[in-house]
Amino acid sequence: MAGAGEGIALRFEGIHKSFGSHHVLRGLDLAIPTGQLAVIIGRSGTGKSVTLKHAMGLLQPDAGHVWVGDQDVTTLGGDAMRKLRLRFGMVFQHAALFDSMDVYQNVSFPLREHTKLDEPAIEARVREVLGLVGLSGAIRKLPSELSGGMKKRVGLARALVHTPEFLLYDEPTTGLDPILTAQIDKLILETQRGHPGMTSVVVSHDMGGAFAIADHIYMLHEGRIVASGDPEWFQTTDDPMVRQFVEGRLDGPIAVE
Numbered sequence: 001m002a003g004a005g006e007g008i009a010l011r012f013e014g015i016h017k018s019f020g021s022h023h024v025l026r027g028l029d030l031a032i033p034t035g036q037l038a039v040i041i042g043r044s045g046t047g048k049s050v051t052l053k054h055a056m057g058l059l060q061p062d063a064g065h066v067w068v069g070d071q072d073v074t075t076l077g078g079d080a081m082r083k084l085r086l087r088f089g090m091v092f093q094h095a096a097l098f099d100s101m102d103v104y105q106n107v108s109f110p111l112r113e114h115t116k117l118d119e120p121a122i123e124a125r126v127r128e129v130l131g132l133v134g135l136s137g138a139i140r141k142l143p144s145e146l147s148g149g150m151k152k153r154v155g156l157a158r159a160l161v162h163t164p165e166f167l168l169y170d171e172p173t174t175g176l177d178p179i180l181t182a183q184i185d186k187l188i189l190e191t192q193r194g195h196p197g198m199t200s201v202v203v204s205h206d207m208g209g210a211f212a213i214a215d216h217i218y219m220l221h222e223g224r225i226v227a228s229g230d231p232e233w234f235q236t237t238d239d240p241m242v243r244q245f246v247e248g249r250l251d252g253p254i255a256v257e
């Protein structure tokens with residue numbers, strides 16, 4: 001195939017990836033339409049983070065192609081790769097903020113690195129995104145002065161500040177309490193709804209969150225997508241693998257060591 005295809009923002013085509021003798025991705029095929037809020041679920045260690053890293057060219061596959069629109073990520077180098085990465089915002093599992101920088105400096109960092117905006121324009125944009133994530137009052141605070149949920153929101157503001165086409169979230173709610181989880185899920189949903197042309201990919205093993213926010217859920221198991229459907233389908237299907245995962249059962253087709 002040349003290009004991701006009509007209406008498809010991101011396509012993984014026959015991806016294989018091993019680390020040493022550990023064959024992680026085993027022919028991954030996945031096509032995410034433009035404007036979708038996609039949630040990829042799967043067990044810990046199944047290759048969710050590895051999949052996200054392939055989208056941005058942070059990892060290269062051993063075989064297969066990754067298409068971002070009409071660009072084959074596996075062929076890009078140097079300048080083209082840098083340009084490609086600018087089309088992405090990434091929210092890391094641990095907020096990964098710069099501890100010595102305040103919220104303003106953290107969130108403005110991508111604009112300073114990648115744009116020629118002057119300081120007033122940078123400040124206006126930072127204030128705008130901090131407003132979106134409900135942190136206008138924290139602009140001069142250091143990460144050490146913030147709660148876990150606030151740090152997550154700063155991470156989201158930083159990923160969003162340059163208005164990327166793709167927003168990738170790696171386990172955005174893992175380790176948060178249920179109320180904070182609901183707050184972050186709501187923010188992910190509002191962010192997607194506020195940017196209809198943006199494509200969001202959330203990696204998670206939180207089924208409740210997936211049901212609450214996803215347009216479409218993809219289940220990754222043993223390096224392939226084994227089930228895919230909207231939240232209603234996932235809640236009602238008899239597919240034994242999906243039922244086992246959704247209900248957290250020990251018995252079923254998914255082997256439990």
Ligand SMILES: Nc1ncnc2c1ncn2[C@@H]1O[C@H](COP(=O)(O)OP(=O)(O)O)[C@@H](O)[C@H]1O
Pocket residue numbers: 019022024042043044045046047048049050051
């Ligand atoms: N850079 C790496 N080097 C070696 N092994 C890796 C590397 N990145 C990931 N792995 C392995 O690949 C598997 C999938 O990892 P990952 O995608 O992080 O899982 P998860 O689904 O929990 O996000 C794990 O067994 C992990 O140890």
Ligand SMILES: [Mg+2]
Pocket residue numbers: 048049050170171
């Ligand atoms: Mg992971």
